[in-house]
Amino acid sequence: MREVAVLGLGQTPVGEHWDRSxxxxxxxxxxxxxxxxxxxxxxxxxxxxxxxxxxxxxxLNLGALIADWCGLKGLEAYKAEAACGSGGAAFRAxxxxxxxxxxxxxxxxxxxxMTQTPGAVTTAGLATAxxxxxxxxHGPSFIALxxxxxxxxxxxxxxxxxxxxxxxxxxxxNAARNPYARLHQPITREEYRRARMVCEPINLLDSxxxxxxxxxxxLAPADRLARDGxxxxxxxxxxxxxxxxxxxxxxxxxxxxAAAEGSARQAYAQAGVGPExxxxxxxxxxxxxxxxxxxxxxxxxxxxxGPRFALEGKIxxxxxxxxxxxxxxxARGHPVGATGVYQIVEVARQLWxxxxxxxxxxxxxxxxxxxxxxxxxVFTHILxxx
Amino acid sequence: MREVAVLGLGQTPVGEHWDRSxxxxxxxxxxxxxxxxxxxxxxxxxxxxxxxxxxxxxxLNLGALIADWCGLKGLEAYKAEAACGSGGAAFRAxxxxxxxxxxxxxxxxxxxxMTQTPGAVTTAGLATAxxxxxxxxHGPSFIALxxxxxxxxxxxxxxxxxxxxxxxxxxxxNAARNPYARLHQPITREEYRRARMVCEPINLLDSxxxxxxxxxxxLAPADRLARDGxxxxxxxxxxxxxxxxxxxxxxxxxxxxAAAEGSARQAYAQAGVGPExxxxxxxxxxxxxxxxxxxxxxxxxxxxxGPRFALEGKIxxxxxxxxxxxxxxxARGHPVGATGVYQIVEVARQLWxxxxxxxxxxxxxxxxxxxxxxxxxVFTHILxxx
Numbered sequence: 025m026r027e028v029a030v031l032g033l034g035q036t037p038v039g040e041h042w043d044r045s046x047x048x049x050x051x052x053x054x055x056x057x058x059x060x061x062x063x064x065x066x067x068x069x070x071x072x073x074x075x076x077x078x079x080x081x082x083x084l085n086l087g088a089l090i091a092d093w094c095g096l097k098g099l100e101a102y103k104a105e106a107a108c109g110s111g112g113a114a115f116r117a118x119x120x121x122x123x124x125x126x127x128x129x130x131x132x133x134x135x136x137x138m139t140q141t142p143g144a145v146t147t148a149g150l151a152t153a154x155x156x157x158x159x160x161x162h163g164p165s166f167i168a169l170x171x172x173x174x175x176x177x178x179x180x181x182x183x184x185x186x187x188x189x190x191x192x193x194x195x196x197x198n199a200a201r202n203p204y205a206r207l208h209q210p211i212t213r214e215e216y217r218r219a220r221m222v223c224e225p226i227n228l229l230d231s232x233x234x235x236x237x238x239x240x241x242x243l244a245p246a247d248r249l250a251r252d253g254x255x256x257x258x259x260x261x262x263x264x265x266x267x268x269x270x271x272x273x274x275x276x277x278x279x280x281x282a283a284a285e286g287s288a289r290q291a292y293a294q295a296g297v298g299p300e301x302x303x304x305x306x307x308x309x310x311x312x313x314x315x316x317x318x319x320x321x322x323x324x325x326x327x328x329x330g331p332r333f334a335l336e337g338k339i340x341x342x343x344x345x346x347x348x349x350x351x352x353x354x355a356r357g358h359p360v361g362a363t364g365v366y367q368i369v370e371v372a373r374q375l376w377x378x379x380x381x382x383x384x385x386x387x388x389x390x391x392x393x394x395x396x397x398x399x400x401x402v403f404t405h406i407l408x409x410x
Numbered sequence: 411m412r413e414v415a416v417l418g419l420g421q422t423p424v425g426e427h428w429d430r431s432x433x434x435x436x437x438x439x440x441x442x443x444x445x446x447x448x449x450x451x452x453x454x455x456x457x458x459x460x461x462x463x464x465x466x467x468x469x470l471n472l473g474a475l476i477a478d479w480c481g482l483k484g485l486e487a488y489k490a491e492a493a494c495g496s497g498g499a500a501f502r503a504x505x506x507x508x509x510x511x512x513x514x515x516x517x518x519x520x521x522x523x524m525t526q527t528p529g530a531v532t533t534a535g536l537a538t539a540x541x542x543x544x545x546x547x548h549g550p551s552f553i554a555l556x557x558x559x560x561x562x563x564x565x566x567x568x569x570x571x572x573x574x575x576x577x578x579x580x581x582x583x584n585a586a587r588n589p590y591a592r593l594h595q596p597i598t599r600e601e602y603r604r605a606r607m608v609c610e611p612i613n614l615l616d617s618x619x620x621x622x623x624x625x626x627x628x629l630a631p632a633d634r635l636a637r638d639g640x641x642x643x644x645x646x647x648x649x650x651x652x653x654x655x656x657x658x659x660x661x662x663x664x665x666x667x668a669a670a671e672g673s674a675r676q677a678y679a680q681a682g683v684g685p686e687x688x689x690x691x692x693x694x695x696x697x698x699x700x701x702x703x704x705x706x707x708x709x710x711x712x713x714x715x716g717p718r719f720a721l722e723g724k725i726x727x728x729x730x731x732x733x734x735x736x737x738x739x740x741a742r743g744h745p746v747g748a749t750g751v752y753q754i755v756e757v758a759r760q761l762w763x764x765x766x767x768x769x770x771x772x773x774x775x776x777x778x779x780x781x782x783x784x785x786x787x788v789f790t791h792i793l794x795x796x
Contacts, residue, residue: 025510025511025512045543068651074470075463077461077463077464077491077535077538078463078464078468078470082464082534082535082538082542083538083541083542084460084464084491084493084538084539085491085492085493085495085538085539085540085656085782085783085786085787087492087653087787088492088653088654088655088656088669088782088783088786088787089541089656091653092653092654092655092656092660097653097654097655098652098653098654098668098669098672099652099653100651100652100653100673101492101651101653101787102490102491102492102495102496102499102502102503102651102782102787103490103491103492103499104488104489104490104491104503105463105470105471105488105489105490105491106471106473106474106487106488106489107470107471109471109488110488113488113489116488117488117490117503117506117507119512120503120506120507120510120512121503121506121510123510123511123512124411124506124507124509124510124511125411125509125510126411126505126506126509126649148468149463149468152463152468152469152470152471153470153471154471155469155475156468156469157431263512265454265486265487265488266484266485266486267473267474267477267478267483267484267485267486267487268474268478268483268484269474269478269483270471270474270475270478274478282484283474283484286484287486396471396474396488397471397474400471400474401471401473401474401487401488
C-alpha cells in the first residue's frame with residue numbers, strides 16, 4: 025500500500041448549534057479542510073455519523089447530501105458507522121481508499137447533530153452502541169454499562185473515585201485553551217469530588233458531554249504537496265482495527281479493552297514503533313474509566329494502574345504521554361459520530377506545530393484511538409512526521 | 411491497486427423471517443461465504459445495512475455484533491451505509507481494503523431485517539433515503555418520489571404504463587427458478603395491468619417487495635485459490651461510484667440518472683470495456699421506472715427508450731442483455747441494505763456457472779449496479795472471468 029498523508033483539516037466548534045443543520049456543520053468542516061489542503065475537488069467523500077438515522081427528523085444517505093451541499097455534485101460518497109467509533113472507521117476507510125491507489129484524494133467528514141433531539145431519544149440512541157438484545161433491552165443506559173465497569177475496576181484494583189480526578193482536570197485545563205472545545209471552564213479537584221452523580225460511581229465530571237459538531241480531513245498520497253509548503257509532512261504510519269463482544273458481560277475480562285489492545289498492536293506493528301515511541305495520545309475518554317483502560321490496553325500503564333499513570337502527572341501537557349491535548353471527549357466534547365475525526369484533526373495539528381495554545385513541544389509521533397460501544401469496536405491510528 | 415477476486419459467496423432466502431434475528435441472518439450468509447471460500451478467518455468485516463438504527467428495537471455497531479456471532483471475536487468490523495445503496499458501498503470498501511494490500515481477506519455482509527417493524531415506521535425509515543428537509547418533510551413517501559419521476563417520464567417520452575410490463579414479467583419469471591427469491595409466482599401481462607395501484611402510476615407489480623435477508627461475499631487477492639479449484643477466477647474488473655443531489659427536484663434532469671452514468675463510466679474505464687462488452691446486468695429495479703432509467707444511464711438504451719429495450723426482449727435470459735437474472739429487486743426481493751451484496755452474489759454465480767436454473771449460457775462479463783435514494787448514490791461494479 026502506498027503511503028498516505030494528511031493534507032488538510034477542518035473543524036467546527038463543538039457545542040449546541042441550535043441554529044445549524046447537520047449538513048451545514050458537515051459542510052463547514054469539509055470546505056475548511058479542502059481549503060486548508062488547497063484542493064478544489066476530492067475523489068471521494070466518506071462521512072462518519074452515528075445518530076442521524078435514529079429518532080425524529082431522521083436522515084440517512086448523508087454522503088450524497090453533504091457532497092451536494094459542498095458544491096461537489098457527483099462525488100462518490102457513503103457513510104461509515106461503528107457507533108461512537110464511526111470517525112475512526114471512516115478515517116481508516118479513507119486511508120484504504122487512497123492507499124489502494126484507486127483514488128488520490130479522500131475527504132473524511134465526521135458529523136453529529138444531537139441538539140433538537142429529545143433527551144430520552146438521545147439516551148435510547150446512544151444505547152444502540154450496546155447489545156440490543158442482551159444489554160439495552162434490559163434497561164441499562166450506555167452510561168450505566170460504563171458505571172458497572174468502573175465499579176468493578178475500583179473493586180478489583182482498589183482505586184477510590186477521587187483517583188480518577190486527573191483525567192478530568194487535565195481535559196478541562198486543555199479545553200480551556202481550545203476555541204473549538206465545548207467546555208472552557210478549568211475545574212478543581214474539589215469540584216470533581218462534589219460533582220452531581222449521574223450513574224454511580226460515574227459523576228458529571230467523569231462524563232463527556234454530547235454535542236453538535238463536525239471535523240474533516242483530506243487524505244492524499246504522501247508525495248502530494250499541501251497548500252502550506254512550510255508544514256511538516258504528516259503521514260499515517262499505522263492503522264489498526266479490532267472488535268470485542270458488543271455485550272460487556274460476554275468478554276473474557278470486562279476490565280480489559282482487548283479490541284483496543286489488538287488495534288494498537290496492529291498500528292504499532294505497521295508503524296514499526298512501540299508505546300515508548302508515542303509522544304502523545306488522543307484517547308477515547310468518554311468516561312474517565314475509559315481513559316484509564318485505554319492507557320492500559322495501549323501498553324502505557326500496567327494492568328489496573330491507569331489511574332496511577334494519571335496521578336503521577338504523566339498525562340499532562342508536559343508529562344511523559346500528554347492525552348486529551350485539546351480537551352478530549354471529556355471537555356472538547358463528544359459529538360459521537362464525529363469524535364474520531366476530531367481526534368485525527370488534533371493529532372495532525374500537534375504534529376504540524378499548528379495547535380496554537382494547545383501546542384506540545386515538538387512532538388513527532390501521535391496516536392489517536394476511537395472506540396464504538398464500551399470497548400467493542402476500536403480504531404487506532406498512528407500519525408508521524410515523515 | 412492489486413487485483414481483487416471474489417472467493418466465496420453466501421446468502422439466505424429473502425422473505426419474512428419472523429423467527430430470525432438480524433444477526434442470525436447476517437451470520438448464516440457470512441459463515442456460508444467463508445465456508446464457500448475455504449476461509450476460517452477473514453481479516454476484516456464490512457457490514458452493509460440501512461435501517462437497523464431506525465425505529466424500534468434499534469441496534470447500531472453491527473460490525474462487532476456480527477463478528478462475535480460468527481465466532482470471529484476480535485475481527486475488525488464496521489458498517490457502510492448509503493441507504494438502499496449500502497451493499498454497493500460496503501462491497502467497494504472491501505475492494506479498496508483488499509486492493510490496498512492492507513488486508514488480504516475481506517468479508518462483506520449485507521443484511522436487513524424489516525419484518526417486526528410497523529409499516530408506518532418502515533415507510534418513514536425508507537424516506538430517510540430522500541432529502542429530509544426538502545422532500546420527506548413535505549410528506550411524500552419514497553415510492554411517491556419515484557411515482558413523480560415515472561409520471562414525468564411517461565409524459566416526456568410518450569410511454570404507456572403497459573410498456574413497462576416486460577421488466578416485471580422478466581423478473582418474476584427468473585425469480586420463479588431462484589430458491590433464494592422472495593416471490594416465486596410468474597406473472598402475466600394481464601396481471602401486471604390489473605395490479606392494485608400503490609402510488610399512481612406505480613402499481614404493485616411495478617414495485618419491489620421489502621424483506622428480510624442477508625448476502626455475503628469473501629474478497630481476496632486475485633492469486634488466492636478458492637476451495638473449489640474448478641471455478642473460473644472471477645475478478646472485480648471495474649468499480650465506480652458517484653452521487654447526485656439527494657432531492658430529485660435539485661437535479662439537472664430528473665429523468666436522467668447522472669450518478670448511475672458517472673459510476674458506470676468509471677467502472678467501464680477501469681475495466682477497459684464498454685456497454686457492448688457487458689453480458690448481463692444486475693440493475694437496481696426497485697421500481698420499473700428505475701430499471702428503464704438504469705438501462706439508459708448505463709449506455710444500453712437511448713435516452714427515453716429504456717422501455718423499448720425491454721419490449722424488444724433484450725432483457726430476457728436469451729436476449730442481448732439479460733437483467734434481474736435471479737429475479738432482481740422486483741421479485742428476488744429488496745431487503746434494502748443487503749440488496750447490493752445480493753447483486754454481487756448473483757453476478758458471481760453466473761460467471762462461475764453456478765447459477766443452477768438461472769444460469770445464462772457462458773457469460774464472461776457481468777455488471778451490478780446498486781442505487782441509494784432515487785438515483786442519489788450509485789455504485790457500479792463489473793466482474794469478469796480472469
